[in-house]
Amino acid sequence: MTMSPISLDDVYAALAELRARRPLVHNITNYVAMTVSANVLLALGASPAMVHALEEVEDFVAISDALAVNIGTLSPPWVAAMHSAVAKANALGKPWVLDPVGCGATPYRTKAAAELAALRPAVIRGNASEILSLAGETGSAGKGVDSTAKADDAVNAATALAKRTGAVVAVTGAVDYVCDGETQVAIETGHALMPLSTALGCSLSAVTAAFTAVRPPREAAVAALAVFGAAGAAAAQNLRGPGHLPAEICDALHRMDRATLARHAKLGS
Amino acid sequence: MTMSPISLDDVYAALAELRARRPLVHNITNYVAMTVSANVLLALGASPAMVHALEEVEDFVAISDALAVNIGTLSPPWVAAMHSAVAKANALGKPWVLDPVGCGATPYRTKAAAELAALRPAVIRGNASEILSLAGETGSAGKGVDSTAKADDAVNAATALAKRTGAVVAVTGAVDYVCDGETQVAIETGHALMPLSTALGCSLSAVTAAFTAVRPPREAAVAALAVFGAAGAAAAQNLRGPGHLPAEICDALHRMDRATLARHAKLGS
Amino acid sequence: MTMSPISLDDVYAALAELRARRPLVHNITNYVAMTVSANVLLALGASPAMVHALEEVEDFVAISDALAVNIGTLSPPWVAAMHSAVAKANALGKPWVLDPVGCGATPYRTKAAAELAALRPAVIRGNASEILSLAGETGSAGKGVDSTAKADDAVNAATALAKRTGAVVAVTGAVDYVCDGETQVAIETGHALMPLSTALGCSLSAVTAAFTAVRPPREAAVAALAVFGAAGAAAAQNLRGPGHLPAEICDALHRMDRATLARHAKLGS
Numbered sequence: 001m002t003m004s005p006i007s008l009d010d011v012y013a014a015l016a017e018l019r020a021r022r023p024l025v026h027n028i029t030n031y032v033a034m035t036v037s038a039n040v041l042l043a044l045g046a047s048p049a050m051v052h053a054l055e056e057v058e059d060f061v062a063i064s065d066a067l068a069v070n071i072g073t074l075s076p077p078w079v080a081a082m083h084s085a086v087a088k089a090n091a092l093g094k095p096w097v098l099d100p101v102g103c104g105a106t107p108y109r110t111k112a113a114a115e116l117a118a119l120r121p122a123v124i125r126g127n128a129s130e131i132l133s134l135a136g137e138t139g140s141a142g143k144g145v146d147s148t149a150k151a152d153d154a155v156n157a158a159t160a161l162a163k164r165t166g167a168v169v170a171v172t173g174a175v176d177y178v179c180d181g182e183t184q185v186a187i188e189t190g191h192a193l194m195p196l197s198t199a200l201g202c203s204l205s206a207v208t209a210a211f212t213a214v215r216p217p218r219e220a221a222v223a224a225l226a227v228f229g230a231a232g233a234a235a236a237q238n239l240r241g242p243g244h245l246p247a248e249i250c251d252a253l254h255r256m257d258r259a260t261l262a263r264h265a266k267l268g269s
Numbered sequence: 270m271t272m273s274p275i276s277l278d279d280v281y282a283a284l285a286e287l288r289a290r291r292p293l294v295h296n297i298t299n300y301v302a303m304t305v306s307a308n309v310l311l312a313l314g315a316s317p318a319m320v321h322a323l324e325e326v327e328d329f330v331a332i333s334d335a336l337a338v339n340i341g342t343l344s345p346p347w348v349a350a351m352h353s354a355v356a357k358a359n360a361l362g363k364p365w366v367l368d369p370v371g372c373g374a375t376p377y378r379t380k381a382a383a384e385l386a387a388l389r390p391a392v393i394r395g396n397a398s399e400i401l402s403l404a405g406e407t408g409s410a411g412k413g414v415d416s417t418a419k420a421d422d423a424v425n426a427a428t429a430l431a432k433r434t435g436a437v438v439a440v441t442g443a444v445d446y447v448c449d450g451e452t453q454v455a456i457e458t459g460h461a462l463m464p465l466s467t468a469l470g471c472s473l474s475a476v477t478a479a480f481t482a483v484r485p486p487r488e489a490a491v492a493a494l495a496v497f498g499a500a501g502a503a504a505a506q507n508l509r510g511p512g513h514l515p516a517e518i519c520d521a522l523h524r525m526d527r528a529t530l531a532r533h534a535k536l537g538s
Numbered sequence: 539m540t541m542s543p544i545s546l547d548d549v550y551a552a553l554a555e556l557r558a559r560r561p562l563v564h565n566i567t568n569y570v571a572m573t574v575s576a577n578v579l580l581a582l583g584a585s586p587a588m589v590h591a592l593e594e595v596e597d598f599v600a601i602s603d604a605l606a607v608n609i610g611t612l613s614p615p616w617v618a619a620m621h622s623a624v625a626k627a628n629a630l631g632k633p634w635v636l637d638p639v640g641c642g643a644t645p646y647r648t649k650a651a652a653e654l655a656a657l658r659p660a661v662i663r664g665n666a667s668e669i670l671s672l673a674g675e676t677g678s679a680g681k682g683v684d685s686t687a688k689a690d691d692a693v694n695a696a697t698a699l700a701k702r703t704g705a706v707v708a709v710t711g712a713v714d715y716v717c718d719g720e721t722q723v724a725i726e727t728g729h730a731l732m733p734l735s736t737a738l739g740c741s742l743s744a745v746t747a748a749f750t751a752v753r754p755p756r757e758a759a760v761a762a763l764a765v766f767g768a769a770g771a772a773a774a775q776n777l778r779g780p781g782h783l784p785a786e787i788c789d790a791l792h793r794m795d796r797a798t799l800a801r802h803a804k805l806g807s
Contacts, residue, residue, distance in 0.1 A: 024413045032572045032588050034301045034342075038467035043511055048467070049371065049413035050301050053344040059375035063413065073572075075591040075615070077344070102587065106597035144562045144587035144601065196792070198576035198586070241789030242581055244513075244782075251510030254465070293682045303570045303611075307736035312780055317736070318640065318682035319570050322613040328644035332682070346613070513782075520779030523734070 006185060006222045006267060012258050014215045014223040019045035023065035023213035025206060028052050028082050030072025030101065033202035036246050040203040043250035046210040052078055057085040067096035068209035070202050071112050079112050086119050095122035095212035099205035102145040104133030117165050122217040125170040125205040128154035135161040151175055155184060168217040170225060172201060178221045185222050189229025189265040191236035197245040204228045230264035231256060275454060275491045275536060281527050283484045283492040288314035292334035292482035294475060297321050297351050299341025299370065302471035305515050309472040312519035315479040321347055326354040336365035337478035339471050340381050348381050355388050364391035364481035368474035371414040373402030386434050391486040394439040394474040397423040404430040420444055424453060437486040439494060441470065447490045454491050458498030458534040460505035466514040473497045499533035500525060544723060544760045544805060550796050552753045552761040557583035561603035561751035563744060566590050566620050568610025568639065571740035574784050578741040581788035584748040590616055595623040605634035606747035608740050609650050617650050624657050633660035633750035637743035640683040642671030655703050660755040663708040663743040666692035673699040689713055693722060706755040708763060710739060716759045723760050727767025727803040729774035735783040742766045768802035769794060
């Protein structure tokens with residue numbers, strides 16, 4: 001199978017369509033990432049909502065354009081809501097994205113991530129340790145929710161995970177990779193300060209969900225990584241530390257144009 | 270019935286009294302808005318607390334000066350705590366404010382908002398879609414938690430809702446309106462970037478609660494909208510996007526003076 | 539018993555070791571403080587995780603270097619998880635820190651704090667009202683979660699609490715004190731804007747937990763208060779209000795060096 005290459009022009013066209021359509025993104029995400037993710041989605045041009053009660057997640061999926069599921073601060077009532085929302089999304093043919101935060105850190109977390117990964121997410125987005133763990137590689141646990149492996153080392157695992165689940169798998173690090181089981185796209189972008197600001201990976205997963213509302217999974221994942229990484233790189237230019245990074249990323253997303261995207265993101269394979 | 274007009278001098282006097290008395294504001298609010306709301310209340314001059322356990326909400330209401338109830342990320346245990354806190358506030362004659370976030374988006378949310386609205390809040394503060402839905406207008410659902418209607422279109426609904434519930438109803442948008450069933454006050458203030466930063470509406474509801482500790486509901490709502498909107502307008506002057514807006518609003522609230530208020534807020538009818 | 543004095547050189551050596559070892563800090567903390575605490579820990583040089591489900595807290599304690607327990611937005615499931623995590627930490631000999639947020643405000647909160655304080659925390663960190671209440675002084679309740687007493691007035695209570703619990707007790711205010719039942723260290727640092735930004739005290743407790751991974755409790759508490767206070771003082775230099783304080787504190791922690799520490803913190807007794 002030959003996949004057409006994705007260019008930065010394709011990415012920018014996806015962003016333009018996202019801004020025009022302003023998709024409603026339903027998030028069932030962790031407490032740490034909620035505020036940052038909402039602001040990132042607003043700055044990107046999407047309409048975010050954080051909704052987790054079992055009593056309303058199905059109804060909310062029905063009015064949403066995409067769903068982001070993130071297990072960062074999971075507990076049994078939230079996992080139940082995730083399953084209910086995912087079932088509804090699948091029934092309605094709406095795309096959803098899985099962020100398996102901290103997969104590998106505890107058996108409870110690893111099991112929750114594996115069960116969700118089997119439910120046909122459009123995209124799975126994680127760091128190298130999480131993707132290695134979710135793909136079943138032993139001894140791959142990170143440091144809590146932080147990765148101890150490089151994205152480069154997880155590309156084979158990501159490809160295997162993509163084949164097994166049918167999801168496009170995005171593994172992020174110094175270089176990001178989008179794997180669909182057949183092909184891989186490398187995205188060179190971002191900034192070294194980004195891992196020092198919490199919830200940016202989680203926000204990136206939410207951004208990926210927003211792009212799945214306007215593009216197929218592989219193109220959505222590439223667009224999300226390129227646009228968010230370019231925003232991070234642009235944002236970091238004037239910083240003296242990680243403190244203002246989330247706010248600056250929002251400004252950079254709000255102002256993102258074709259030239260800034262080209263300056264800060266490079267697609268390869 | 271003739272209501273005395275409210276001037277910006279009245280608003281500023283209310284702010285001065287709030288700062289002098291530093292009311293304790295009990296918040297049962299959503300996860301997304303907690304940190305922003307706490308910082309906004311501190312910058313305004315109030316003392317915030319976020320307390321939601323059924324085991325302590327009544328005791329906390331008893332030591333508080335006002336209560337803010339926000340259904341943004343509701344679930345059954347939280348709704349139970351809201352009802353318990355509201356009953357205690359009513360029993361003690363303490364004012365409380367309702368923010369019906371996302372009312373109209375799902376039946377669960379709409380029912381929760383309607384039940385709380387019937388429990389004599391001092392003020393109901395929402396966007397146009399939420400107020401239209403809460404007033405019973407059909408087909409008024411917004412886009413998740415974002416409004417798809419203009420505040421101007423919700424003034425009649427706000428007036429009807431005020432008459433039915435006895436609450437003062439504040440509907441916010443490009444122009445804000447405070448309706449008490451008989452009169453209306455229009456507040457021209459704020460900035461177009463504000464809807465692109467999450468939890469600012471929720472924070473405004475918390476600010477309204479703080480003002481109900483020092484003024485009757487109608488004057489409290491007008492003061493809250495004028496002061497918070499002026500802070501937003503002042504804050505937005507130096508921004509390149511929405512990222513730093515919450516921090517800048519806190520600075521603007523902390524430094525708010527009579528001249529800044531007059532420069533950025535206008536009261537009409 | 540004679541305790542060796544702690545110098546700023548000792549504090550800076552502790553920070554250097556923390557940065558080199560990058561301890562994994564398990565937080566069971568309140569919703570308001572999660573994001574700020576995570577960012578503060580990352581900027582300091584630690585690896586934070588927020589994990590609260592009863593199903594995984596023991597497993598997470600087992601891979602962590604220290605535990606921070608904060609009752610700010612407590613509820614029964616969270617208190618159960620706190621007890622489970624603390625029991626595991628004690629069984630494994632891992633240090634943990636208690637932040638008794640709002641102790642004294644309600645009976646539920648006071649009881650939860652007292653029960654946790656009896657479980658051998660390495661350090662208890664609170665404001666004056668909280669420490670006075672936890673030490674059993676009546677009529678000491680603060681204003682919700684804000685203190686109405688001065689740290690100076692709580693030194694005797696902190697000493698008594700340290701003797702009773704075996705914990706080092708850190709009471710923070712305009713001047714901070716670290717009491718171990720025999721000795722006391724005064725730390726002069728920080729800035730008057732800090733109480734106007736939410737979750738900074740909670741973040742300081744998380745920082746204290748990070749230092750307990752590399753130093754004994756008394757030295758860890760002194761190091762945490764000195765480093766965090768110096769970051770606050772350095773951060774406040776360019777501010778026009780409290781809005782940007784958390785971000786600026788993260789930048790200051792990220793850049794903290796020996797000279798900045800000396801300029802902004804002073805140890806006494």
